[in-house]
Amino acid sequence: SMCDECRAQAASFDAVGGAVLEGGETVSMDAGSLAATLARIQGVTPEAAPKAPHAKARKAGDLPKPLLDYIGGDLDAVRWRPVGMGVRQAILTTAKGATARLLYIPAGTAVPDHGHRGTELTLVLKGAFRDQTDHFGPGDVEVANEDLEHTPVADIGEDCICLAATDAPLRFSGMLPRIAQPFLKI
Numbered sequence: 001s002m003c004d005e006c007r008a009q010a011a012s013f014d015a016v017g018g019a020v021l022e023g024g025e026t027v028s029m030d031a032g033s034l035a036a037t038l039a040r041i042q043g044v045t046p047e048a049a050p051k052a053p054h055a056k057a058r059k060a061g062d063l064p065k066p067l068l069d070y071i072g073g074d075l076d077a078v079r080w081r082p083v084g085m086g087v088r089q090a091i092l093t094t095a096k097g098a099t100a101r102l103l104y105i106p107a108g109t110a111v112p113d114h115g116h117r118g119t120e121l122t123l124v125l126k127g128a129f130r131d132q133t134d135h136f137g138p139g140d141v142e143v144a145n146e147d148l149e150h151t152p153v154a155d156i157g158e159d160c161i162c163l164a165a166t167d168a169p170l171r172f173s174g175m176l177p178r179i180a181q182p183f184l185k186i
Contacts, residue, residue, distance in 0.1 A: 003139045063125055067163065073124075073160065078102055085109055098167045105154040105162070106128065120144040120161040127160035129153060 063074060065080070071077050078169035080088035086106040094099050105111060107127070114176075121143055128137040131150040136142050144150070170178075 027090050064083065067125075080104055087111060099164065100165045103160075103164055104164045105152070105160040107159050108154040108156040110151050117146065120164060121165045122165075123163045125161045125163055127158040128155040129160045129162070130155065 031093070038122075063071070068074060071090075080090050083089050086109050088104040090102040091099060092102065102125075103111075103122075103129075121141060122136070124136045124138050124140050124142075126138060128135065129152045130136070133153045134142070135149065139175045
């Protein structure tokens with residue numbers, strides 16, 4: 001939902017699929033087709049479908065629709081927690097050592113130098129950042145593993161907001177971030 005080129009590609013696939021369906025042979029349905037399909041679902045109704053933990057009416061914003069639905073609104077709905085140097089985080093979920101979080105990095109601010117004990121996937125939602133490997137803007141994903149040690153820096157002029165998923169804690173180089181790490185859950 002964030003990539004113009006991807007949306008255009010998906011729309012063209014939808015158009016091709018629609019054309020194939022329109023050009024296909026028409027087949028009549030059995031009278032009991034709907035009942036048979038519903039019976040296969042075995043009683044699961046749309047009302048019983050699982051909802052995101054914080055689902056409520058969403059507002060337009062800088063976030064992809066699934067994330068808007070999950071947090072229950074736009075960036076104003078996020079419960080940010082300070083982690084230092086103006087950087088804030090909102091932990092969305094944790095499971096078996098893995099964590100998904102939103103990160104807010106003020107324009108021009110560097111995240112402390114760190115490596116990784118596992119894999120980190122970082123999707124830029126708003127703004128941009130640069131590190132030793134490349135420059136990442138909205139819709140870009142950085143994949144980091146144990147081989148990468150870096151110092152991400154938000155671009156000057158616009159705050160950077162990212163969705164980051166890790167399967168293990170980060171490995172900070174500096175003493176202060178290492179001391180704070182267990183308390184900040186980073």
